[in-house]
Amino acid sequence: MPLIQWHFLLILLLSFLAINVNGFVDEIPGVRREIQRVQSMTSESMLDFIQKVNEIPSFENVLEAIINGQDQDGTNNNKCVADVALLLGALAVPGDKNLSLIAWTSYVVQNNFTNVCNVFPIDFLNQDPDAGTWIVLTLLLTILFLGISASIYDFFIYPSHKNEAYTKSLGIKAWRSFSIYTNIVGIFNTKGCNKPGNIGPLHCMRFFSMFWVILGHSSSLFLAGSANPADTIDIIKDWGTQVMTSAFFAVDTFFWQSGLLLSYIWVKKFYQNKRQATSPLAWVMFYVHRIVRLSPPYYILIVFYTFFFNKFIIHNMPIFIHLKAVEPCAKNWWIDFIYLNNFIRYDAQCYLVSWYLSTDLQMYLFAPLILVPFTFGPLFGIISSIVILAVSTAVNVYSVLYHYFPPTDFKYAPRSPKMDTSYDFYTMLIYNAPWIRCQIYIIGILTGFLLQLKKKMTIPWCYLVSWYLSTDLQMYLFAPLILIPFTFGPLFGIISSIVILAVSTAVNVYSVLYHYFPPTDFKYAPRSPKMDTTYDFYTMLIYNAPWIRCQIYIIGILTGFLLQLKKKMTIPWYVSVVGWLLTIVIAGGCIFSLKEWISGHPYEVGWAAAYSALSKIGWGLALSWLTIACYYGYGGPINAFMSWSFWVPLGKLTYSTYLIHICVVIFFTGNQQQDLIFTNFLQMLFMFVVPCVVTAYFFSIFWSSMFEISFGKLEDVLISALMGAPRRPPAPEAAANEIPQSPKPGDPDMSMGQIPYDQTGAAKVASETNENGGVESLRKRNGFYTDGPPKFNTNEKVATIRLTKLEEQAWS
Known part of the structure; x- marks a missing residue:
């Protein structure tokens, strides 16, 4: 079976098991303490309370008497601290045990509970679509239509029409950029992944770093939403779970890879053509390409989360019903669009993980x-x-x-x-x-x-x-x-x-x-x-x-x-x-x-200052040594x-998985129809974390093919049309029998390992062609590829845009 098929079938099977895993478990024993909160309520049961809730007076004093805790600064001033989890409590009205007020409280779990605040009735379960909702739905349906129609064309029509002149038109190329079928095939294509010059371990690093990120976020949300949080706190004191509490190093791994690929690609371009790599247009495209490549899937995710997921999915989940009182996305989504959400209104960020892209x-x-x-x-x-x-x-x-x-x-x-x-x-x-x-x-x-x-x-x-x-x-x-x-x-x-x-x-x-x-x-x-x-x-x-x-x-x-x-x-x-x-x-x-x-x-x-300042440097040095050893074949x-090709598709999906995994974790947590009860780390890992990972990767296949790869291709098509088609330069004037002279060690072009411009004769070209696998090998020499036969141009502006780096599929 082709690699793409068994990759896809494996993720599909695991996703089905992940989504249905809760149906296999009716009750999880092993609670060592009493249940501190009641959260196993459905949206339907919440609706039964709405009429009675509005008739209930404020219960702030009752809550204070029950919890009787303190803030981090040692005071009891009923002030919500900014760093606490928002959790559900069902509190009985004195004298009537059948009448309940669903109170959402903000607190810190540190040996015991602290004071409670933000008590309010629930009266906003039903959400009505607004203009933003309809705009987002129209956008998603339009892209979905383009993707499906282009997929049908690519699969049934394009193979027999690819030599037709109309297929080279700007409109057809732009339309085919959205082909879900072609983009998914590209995701699972591992051909040439281990050729010389590629940094093989990076895809594996991306997958395990992404797993580490989801482990940290899902376990944190599991801890915050569990009915016995005091039990969950105990596991972070074990040596074996320090990997979970140190998940922030996964983000550092992504930063390190981002810097690694930046210099690795830029230096190669610089020493191939110094003037071109440092031209004003090259620096403009240095920024434009980065922003255009990362922004479309990110922007679509933010508006989808703000105007659809947050309004119609989260607010119908009892455990997240409190978010209506906060609602940062409705006011702050535009800050994410300008990549300044880690500075502007940093204490009310819309999407949990978007700070990484800004930094x-x-x-x-x-x-x-x-x-x-x-x-x-x-x-x-x-x-x-x-x-x-x-x-x-x-x-x-x-x-x-x-x-x-x-x-x-x-x-x-x-x-x-x-x-x-x-x-x-x-x-x-x-x-x-x-x-x-x-x-x-x-x-x-x-x-x-x-x-x-x-x-x-x-x-x-x-x-x-x-x-990452x-x-x-x-x-x-x-x-x-x-x-x-x-x-x-x-x-x-x-x-x-x-x-x-x-x-x-x-x-x-x-x-x-x-x-x-x-x-x-x-x-x-x-x-x-x-x-x-x-x-x-x-x-x-x-x-x-x-x-x-x-x-x-x-x-x-x-x-x-x-x-x-x-x-x-x-x-x-x-x-x-x-x-x-x-x-x-x-x-x-x-x-x-x-x-x-x-x-x-x-x-x-x-000690805190030393660790904060030096731990990331140490982690980066460890990653660098590992990569250097593996890169030169001594790993x-x-x-x-x-460097196993199995990791390549998973590595390609990392960016989209990072974007959507919070939605998946929220969905798994909020879709619970019973108490989230923690028993041990392995139970949480296999019954919650792994299903979140598998499901996130499954849906990232479609998110990547529809919004990430498609807009990346569209960028190439539009820039190519804007800059014009490259032209072949005139042939060298050297005689056919002239033997080219190799550069001498003292020549400037040999400094710093630069690859000099080699004007060889036809005999050497033919020899290299037979030795390295034909014209296709020459066309992909040094990691570059084009849309057709080898194309050369003395125009720096055209060359800057037309050359696309194979390794530049990395998101970090």
Whole structure:
């Protein structure tokens, strides 16, 4: 059976089992504590209460007497803290046990409940469609019609008409871009996935990172919606579940890959044609292509979630009926469209995971700071990367020390009583900040630089074992700030990357020390009593900030440069052994170092600052070493497993899966017709998390083919029509019997591993054609392809648009 068929059938079968898994379980035993909330109500049973609810007086005092808890700052002021889960409680009216008021409460689970707030009656189950609803439905139905009609044409008509002149017209090409059939075939096409020059392990990394993301989000929602949350808190104190609580490293992996692929692709284009790669049009398209490629599926998801899913699906689920009181999407959806939701109204974000795209774009904006120094030489690029990395780390450390922030974004861990901001502010300042996230981005850039610089590398067989819509796009927009320095030489590019990395790290350290932020974004862990901001402010300032996240982004960029420019590399066996040992130790330290804090023990602000600032750098370095070893063919069984063609379709679906997985998790949680009762981690994993993963990937097949791939093809068609058809240049004037001279070692074109323009004779072309598999191999030489036979053009503007990178199917 062809690969596409068994891939599709496997996902279809697993999706059916996932959607129907709840029907196999009537009751789950093993509750060790009493049921603290009642939530097993259907939409129909909710309707029975509506008439009585409006007649019931306020029950705020009764709720306070029942819960009698405190806020994070030790007061009992009936104020809803910003970082808590919104959960359901059914409360009996005194004197009449049959009359209930459905009260939605905001609280924190930390050893016990805190105070209750936001009590209100339910009177909004029935939602009426508005203008936005009809516009979204019209848009979706139009794209669906185009996709189905183009699929019918591609399957039945195009094979016999592909040589007709009308098939080359702009209208037909634009229409065929929406073909669901052709796009799905492309998703499952694994031909050539392991050819030389491809970074094989990336698809495997994407899948497991996406699984890790869904594990973190679904388990968090399961914890918040379970009837026995105190039981679920116990599992985060085990060593085995630290992988679940450290799921934020999956996002760092995506940032690292984004930086890696950015530098790996850009450096190759630069050394093929320096003038073309640094032309004004090339830099314009550097940003335009990124935004156009990522935005359509993201924008459609936001409007679908705001005007349809939120109104007619979530609000008919009893467990999510409270969201009507918040309703951030109706007011804030436009902020997501401009990729600034990690800064503007960061404490009322519309879609949970969209901050990533904003942070990535913000880092991309500044990427030339790292790329341009490399044009002056590797040393300049490395130094600039180290400086930026150091600044990012310093900002991280300062923020944590100043605000007493936690070491990471885990809301269920204790916080310092000195933390002086909200948790949302912490998330904005640290977790979502591009100036913090750029650390691992820079490491990815450096790794890509290595892979491009070193095409071959010898590593002796002496090592032991080896081991992801707003932030990414923001970093991407500024990526030329990293890329452009590389145009002056690799040294200049590396220097600028180091500078940005240093600045990001310094900002991270300063933010944590100043605000007493936690070491990472885990809301259930304790916080410092000196933390002087809300948790939302921490999220904005640290977790979502591109200036923080850029650390691993820069590391990815530098790695991409290395992979692209280094043709050969020899590593002594003892260096190889130390490298693998350090990779294991660093990755394990990043994941398991927070166990004591997550278990409820307070943290020292200095340790929190160090972890917040350095963990992403360490994670990026571990990923870089793993990728470098596998890229050069010395990853052994690890490389064989991670480069397996099975992961290719799953890797292609990662972006769409990331977009829609929150809808899937919400649907699984809200569709429960009985209490969500936690018994153990494996029960939650196989009965909830895995079904969410499988279902998300199944629906991402259609989301990707309809909105991601189709609009990407449409962009190529429209730009090609706008720029005009390329023309073949005149043949070289050399005589047929003239033997071409090879470049000498001292020639400028041989510097930094550049591929010189080779004007060879017909004999050499014929020889290469027979040796490498014919004209098709020549047409795809160096990872580029066109829509037809080989096309050449001396016009830089045309060439910039017509060349499409095979590896650029990656979303991160």
